[in-house]
């Protein structure tokens with residue numbers, strides 16, 4: 001794999017980034033030189049992005065310049081927000097470079113103490129005649145702001161005057177480009193420390209920081225871009241070797257698994273046999289959507305257990321599947337798993353259980369949990385598991401379990417684990433460690449954790465997927481892939497991460513073609529294969 005691809009898959013905490021940086025400095029790279037290099041790259045990127053100056057400037061960007069995306073120094077007034085640490089130092093190098101490129105630059109910095117290097121850059125900027133303001137009221141109009149207030153060194157809540165200054169700067173209708181991460185976000189949890197810059201664009205330096213993929217940060221980072229400044233892979237590997245890895249799923253990693261390879265000579269049972277257990281009289285549609293998700297996975301054989309009264313409906317939607325009509329409760333839930341003759345749960349390579357079951361199907365969920373087959377639990381499968389006591393029940397399982405909760409289901413499953421909304425990555429990690437299951441925690445950015453503490457992040461998604469039934473599609477898709485993986489030597493974690501990536505990409509593609517409003521769960525099933533074609 002190419003260095004750049006490897007670098008783009010890594011996600012680090014603030015502590016790990018600092019350790020990597022320390023190794024580079026210890027090896028002889030001067031701090032000054034690194035700052036110069038990094039901030040130089042940022043300054044160049046800022047010049048490449050076409051600016052649309054604010055109307056008050058009385059300057060209208062020429063269309064031809066915008067179309068060509070050419071740098072546009074003349075008329076661009078740039079405000080540089082400078083903090084006390086090295087993030088501020090980066091910003092001052094950017095200020096100096098833009099000044100020399102003909103931009104009209106001013107600096108805002110309400111601090112009186114700076115780190116040594118930052119202080120030197122500030123002094124030089126002043127000597128160049130770049131105006132420096134300490135109060136927000138003094139600031140002139142600008143077409144663009146560059147945010148270098150805080151980077152990964154911020155740990156405490158922001159207070160006034162800086163907090164109210166940030167709030168006022170956010171109110172200006174001026175694009176804000178943040179250096180490393182929007183000032184005010186916690187680098188690891190993405191939590192807003194009092195207040196934070198709402199960036200239009202963020203240049204993440206060197207390696208992706210965890211905050212970029214935590215739900216609370218998403219509305220602050222804008223368009224995020226990694227600025228690769230040639231960190232040696234050996235330093236990254238040395239720092240991360242003993243820590244549980246956190247990896248982004250990129251198209252390269254997902255497409256290394258998809259489409260699952262098929263030998264030229266095979267038969268349907270060699271390509272995986274999946275049992276879906278889903279649906280009730282009340283929630284019939286969920287069973288269809290789960291089945292359609294499984295269909296897109298290419299699974300060799302699909303059996304779907306539903307309440308008897310849903311059988312003909314399922315047959316009409318999924319003629320290729322074996323539909324197993326089961327005796328039902330008065331409420332219309334599956335009362336008993338009545339598998340065809342000569343079949344028992346060991347006949348299946350994987351079982352996916354939950355969508356649309358209702359809680360009346362408790363005995364069925366108990367039965368599959370006791371089986372020794374790879375099992376995916378979703379929706380009511382998770383709610384029933386929560387009632388049974390998730391951790392104690394899962395620990396007894398002899399085969400792999402994959403849980404696919406959203407934050408609410410997660411809380412019911414693992415009430416003693418810290419709030420999944422606060423630090424989703426840590427929450428998923430803890431749940432997997434304690435239960436021995438693979439945990440896929442759904443959210444704006446899905447996190448997947450295995451019992452060894454490793455994490456996979458789905459870093460691209462769309463709010464179009466926040467819609468009833470889209471989780472059912474994922475469960476079917478994942479089930480189909482898991483059943484096939486059993487014969488193909490692919491790890492469960494890779495399969496789970498791949499399924500989640502595929503599902504998100506289908507949502508993104510469908511939203512591009514049909515708008516975010518046009519991605520109902522049935523439509524989503526129709527876009528799954530388009531992602532691969």
Ligand SMILES: NC(=O)C1=CN([C@@H]2O[C@H](COP(=O)(O)OP(=O)(O)OC[C@H]3O[C@@H](n4cnc5c(N)ncnc54)[C@H](O)[C@@H]3O)[C@@H](O)[C@H]2O)[C@H](O)CC1
Nearest residue numbers: 021035038085086087150151152153154155156157158180
């Ligand atoms: N990672 C790299 O390889 C490179 C990073 N660079 C840049 O450096 C920053 C990190 O710099 P650091 O000085 O460690 O931290 P910050 O600039 O984020 O700020 C810390 C600074 O702020 C003070 N402080 C902390 N919390 C508060 C608060 N709530 N209120 C007020 N002041 C606060 C603290 O005392 C420190 O003085 C990284 O993000 C990059 O932008 C390099 O330039 C290049 C290589």
Ligand SMILES: [K+]
Nearest residue numbers: 150179181183
């Ligand atoms: K920043």
